[in-house]
Amino acid sequence: MPNSKVIFQPNTADCLQQGVNQMLNAIIPTLGPFPRMVAFDNTAKGLELLDDGGTIARRIIQIPNRDADMGAMYVRQMLWQVRENLGDGTATAAVLFKAIFNEGLRLIAAGGNAMRLRHYLEQGAKIIQAELDKQKFQVEGKENLAGLAETTCHDPELAKMLGEIFDIIGEHGHLEVRFGRSRKLEREYFEGMYWKGGLTSPFMLTQIGKSKINLENTAVFITDLALEDKNDLQHLLQVAIESGAKQLLLLVQSIKDDLLGLLSTDAVKEKIQVVPVKLGVYDGPKIVAALEDLAILTGGRPVVRAAGQTAQSVTVADLGHARRAWADLKYFGLSGGKGDPRKLRQHIYECRAAYESSTNENTRELLQTRIGKLMGGSALLWVGGATEIEIKTRKEIAERSARVLRGAVTGGVLPGGGTAVLACQTALEEKAAASTIFEEKAAYQILAKAMEAPINTLIRNGGDKPEKYLGQIKQGAAGTVFDMRSKQVVDAIAAGVLDVADVQKGAVERAIRAASLALTVDVLVHVKNPAHSTEP
Structure with missing residues (x-):
C-alpha cells in the first residue's frame, strides 16, 4: 500500500x-x-x-x-x-x-x-x-417531568415549560419548537392537528385583512394533484355544492393563478367559500402519510396521481368533512374530523405497532409525529433569547430535551x-x-x-x-x-x-x-x- x-x-x-x-x-x-x-x-x-x-x-x-x-x-x-x-x-x-x-x-x-x-x-x-x-x-406529574428535562437542558425555565407541555400532550402528543418572537419562552396548545404548508396565495389574506382564515363545518378535498384546468376546478366546486357544503378546504399540490382568480369572483363566493392550501412536504413517504392521515380523520378519499386518478372522477362520497379548519401562510389545520372513529382507532393502532417494531430513526420520528396528530394533541413552543445565537442554541437544546423527555414518557425512568x-x-x-x-x-x-x-x-x-x-x-x-x-x-x-x-x-x-x-x-x-x- x-x-x-x-x-x-x-x-x-x-x-x-x-x-x-x-x-x-x-x-x-x-x-x-x-x-x-x-x-x-x-x-x-x-x-x-x-x-x-x-x-x-x-x-x-x-x-x-x-x-x-x-x-x-x-x-x-x-x-x-x-x-x-x-x-x-x-x-x-x-x-x-x-x-x-x-x-x-x-x-x-x-x-x-x-x-x-x-x-x-x-x-x-x-x-x-x-x-x-x-x-x-413510569413517571407522572409535570414536576417530575420538569426535573428530568433539567438534567438535559440545565435551564430551569425551559425545563418547567417542557414538563408542563408533556404532562398535557402525553406520550404521543405533537410538539413543534420554533424560533421565538421575543426574549421569553412561550407555548400554545391546539385542539386537533396541523400540517406545514398553508395557503397557496397570500392574496387571500390581504382580501380579508387577517392573518388566518377560519372555516366552520367545512368539506375537505384531498389530493396530490396540481389543479391547472378550469374544468377540473368547476367539477370540484359542483361536487362540493351538491354535498350541501358552504365552505371547502381544497388540499392540492398547487393551483394556477387564473384559477385562484376564479375562486375570488362573486359568482363563486355567493355559492361556496373555497380555501386552497398545499402540503409543505415534498418527499414521497411524507406526502403519502399526510394524505392517508387526512383521509382517515375527515372520512374522505384522497385522489392520488400515482393511481391514475383525476379531479373529474371525484364524487360527493370522496369529500371529507371537519367541524373546524384554518389556514395561514405557513400552516393549515383542522379539528373535529368526521371520519369513522373505529377506522381512526385502528389506524392509530397500526401506526403504534409500526412505531414499536421499527428500528429506523427517521421512520420512527415520522410515525411519532403522525400518531400525535391523529390523537389530536398538539403544542407549539417558541424559544426566545437576547441574541440570534442564543435563540438558536436554546432552540437546539429545547428540541434535544423534548426528545429525551418523550423517551421518558414512552419508555419509563430509572x-x-x-x-x-x-x-x-x-x-x-x-x-x-x-x-x-x-x-x-x-x-x-x-x-x-x-x-x-x-x-x-x-x-x-x-x-x-x-x-x-x-x-x-x-x-x-x-x-x-x-x-x-x-x-x-x-x-x-x-x-x-x-x-x-x-x-x-x-x-x-x-x-x-x-x-x-x-x-x-x-x-x-x-x-x-x-x-x-x-x-x-
Missing part, C-alpha cells in the same frame, strides 16, 4: 489509549446536574462554552498526534451516535467506555484473549440491560445519579464468582467495577469525594443516591433524582460494545490521503 504507515502491538494499544483518554477527558467533566464547561476557541464564531458531550466531541476534529488521533476519532464517532440516537447520555457513555477500555487493556497485556474478552463483555451488557429493566418505572447502573453490580459479581473461564470472569469483574464509574464521577464533578458516600449508598435501600443539590444521601425517587431509562440503557450498551470492539484492534494503518467523512 503506497504512502502508508503501519503500527503494530504493543504500540497500537498505547496509541489508541492515549487518543481515547484525551477525547473522553474532555467529555467527562460535563456529567451531572452541575456540569463543568468546555471552552472552544472558534475563530469563526468566537469563544464557545459547551456542556453537551456530543457537541464537544464533534468540535474536536483532530488531535496533533496522528497515531493517538485514531483512538480519539473512534470514540468521537461513538459519542456522536449516542447524541444523535438518544439525545443525551454522552457523558455516561464516555465514563463507562474509559473504565472498560482501560481495564480491558490491562487484562490483554497480562495475556488475556481480546476476542474472548469481547464476547463476554457483550454478554455482560445483556445482563446489565435486564437489570436496568427490573428497575424501570433511579438517577448513577444508582441504577450501580445496582447492576451485584448480578455481575455473582456471574464472575460462578465462572471458571479466565476471560469470562475478568469481563464480569471489569463491568462490575465500571458500574461504579458514573456515580464516582458525578460526586467528583459535584466537588466531593466518592469514598465519603459510596459505602453508605451501597448499604442503603434500593435507589439510594447522593443528591448533588442537597449534598445528602437520599432516596432517588422521593428526591426526584431520575434518569430516562432508554437513554441510560442505550448509553451503557453502546459504551460496552464500542469499548469491547476497540480492545480487538491490533494494527493501525495510516494512509497519506485518507477519504473524508461527514459523519459526524
Whole structure:
C-alpha cells in the first residue's frame, strides 16, 4: 500500500489509549446536574462554552498526534451516535467506555484473549440491560417531568415549560419548537392537528385583512394533484355544492393563478367559500402519510396521481368533512374530523405497532409525529433569547430535551445519579464468582467495577469525594443516591433524582460494545490521503 504507515502491538494499544483518554477527558467533566464547561476557541464564531458531550466531541476534529488521533476519532464517532440516537447520555457513555477500555487493556497485556474478552463483555451488557429493566418505572406529574428535562437542558425555565407541555400532550402528543418572537419562552396548545404548508396565495389574506382564515363545518378535498384546468376546478366546486357544503378546504399540490382568480369572483363566493392550501412536504413517504392521515380523520378519499386518478372522477362520497379548519401562510389545520372513529382507532393502532417494531430513526420520528396528530394533541413552543445565537442554541437544546423527555414518557425512568447502573453490580459479581473461564470472569469483574464509574464521577464533578458516600449508598435501600443539590444521601425517587431509562440503557450498551470492539484492534494503518467523512 503506497504512502502508508503501519503500527503494530504493543504500540497500537498505547496509541489508541492515549487518543481515547484525551477525547473522553474532555467529555467527562460535563456529567451531572452541575456540569463543568468546555471552552472552544472558534475563530469563526468566537469563544464557545459547551456542556453537551456530543457537541464537544464533534468540535474536536483532530488531535496533533496522528497515531493517538485514531483512538480519539473512534470514540468521537461513538459519542456522536449516542447524541444523535438518544439525545443525551454522552457523558455516561464516555465514563463507562474509559473504565472498560482501560481495564480491558490491562487484562490483554497480562495475556488475556481480546476476542474472548469481547464476547463476554457483550454478554455482560445483556445482563446489565435486564437489570436496568427490573428497575424501570413510569413517571407522572409535570414536576417530575420538569426535573428530568433539567438534567438535559440545565435551564430551569425551559425545563418547567417542557414538563408542563408533556404532562398535557402525553406520550404521543405533537410538539413543534420554533424560533421565538421575543426574549421569553412561550407555548400554545391546539385542539386537533396541523400540517406545514398553508395557503397557496397570500392574496387571500390581504382580501380579508387577517392573518388566518377560519372555516366552520367545512368539506375537505384531498389530493396530490396540481389543479391547472378550469374544468377540473368547476367539477370540484359542483361536487362540493351538491354535498350541501358552504365552505371547502381544497388540499392540492398547487393551483394556477387564473384559477385562484376564479375562486375570488362573486359568482363563486355567493355559492361556496373555497380555501386552497398545499402540503409543505415534498418527499414521497411524507406526502403519502399526510394524505392517508387526512383521509382517515375527515372520512374522505384522497385522489392520488400515482393511481391514475383525476379531479373529474371525484364524487360527493370522496369529500371529507371537519367541524373546524384554518389556514395561514405557513400552516393549515383542522379539528373535529368526521371520519369513522373505529377506522381512526385502528389506524392509530397500526401506526403504534409500526412505531414499536421499527428500528429506523427517521421512520420512527415520522410515525411519532403522525400518531400525535391523529390523537389530536398538539403544542407549539417558541424559544426566545437576547441574541440570534442564543435563540438558536436554546432552540437546539429545547428540541434535544423534548426528545429525551418523550423517551421518558414512552419508555419509563430509572433511579438517577448513577444508582441504577450501580445496582447492576451485584448480578455481575455473582456471574464472575460462578465462572471458571479466565476471560469470562475478568469481563464480569471489569463491568462490575465500571458500574461504579458514573456515580464516582458525578460526586467528583459535584466537588466531593466518592469514598465519603459510596459505602453508605451501597448499604442503603434500593435507589439510594447522593443528591448533588442537597449534598445528602437520599432516596432517588422521593428526591426526584431520575434518569430516562432508554437513554441510560442505550448509553451503557453502546459504551460496552464500542469499548469491547476497540480492545480487538491490533494494527493501525495510516494512509497519506485518507477519504473524508461527514459523519459526524
